[in-house]
Amino acid sequence: MSFALQRKNRRSAIMAALLVAGMVSLGFASVPLYRIFCQVTGFGGTTQRVEAMAGDMVATGEMVTIRFDSNTSRNLPWNFVPERHTNRIGIGERQIAFYRAENLGAxxxxxxxxxxxxxxEAGQYFNKIQCFCFTEQTLQPGEAVRMPVTYFVDPAILDDPDIGDVEEITLSYTFYPVDENAS
Structure with a gap:
């Protein structure tokens, strides 16, 4: 094999290895980058997380119904339900809702x-100030807890022509075990 052919093959092998390394790196980075993208834009119904309501925000008098949904992984021995299934709220008003979780396992x-x-489209306007979903939750056998979520719907939703006339927003949670081998 000629020296030029060996050099060309070596260069192709290095390029292929760099391409594989780049693709693997992109694969690991894609999940956190996608999560950040969704949190910033509200894409895919991802809600916004805020420290507090803006001081100049005022309630608009417009109303919206919030529907609460709950699900659990089949690998999680919990009963998880909202205390209320719907709540009619004012846009721009701070609200609190509670879910109830009980560990049915041993x-x-x-x-x-x-x-x-x-x-x-409502994700970018649905703001959570405090939520049980921000941290992992550990329940002892038979333990039942109330889990709060403090939220508001940003009045800017009314100016969005794609969603401004929304009458109902569904807030949905799905609980999964932190250890997927749990049963």
Missing amino acids: RPVTGTATFNVTPL
């Missing part, structure tokens, strides 16, 4: 909740 289990809202 050992402590830690769970984490994923969440979204529908319609998906």
Whole structure:
């Protein structure tokens, strides 16, 4: 094999290895980058997380119904339900809702909740100030707890022509065990 051919093959092998390394790196980075993108834009019904309501925000007098939904992974031995299934609220008003979770298993289990809202376009206007979904939750056997979520719907939703006339927003949570081998 000629020296030029060996050099060309070596260069092709290095390029292929760099391409594979780049693709693997992109694969690991894609999940956190996608999560950040969704949190910033509300894409896919991802709600916004805020420290507090803006001081100049005022209630608009417009009303919207919030529907509360709950689900659990089949690997999580919990009963998880909203205390109220709907609540009619004023846009721009701070609200609090409670979910109830109970560990039906015989050992402590830690769970984490994923969440979204529908319609998906409402995600960028649905703001959570405090939520059980921000941290993992550990329940002892037989333990039952109330889990609060403090939220508001940003009045800017009324100016969005794609969603401004929304009458109902569904806030949905799904709890999963932190250890997927849990049963």
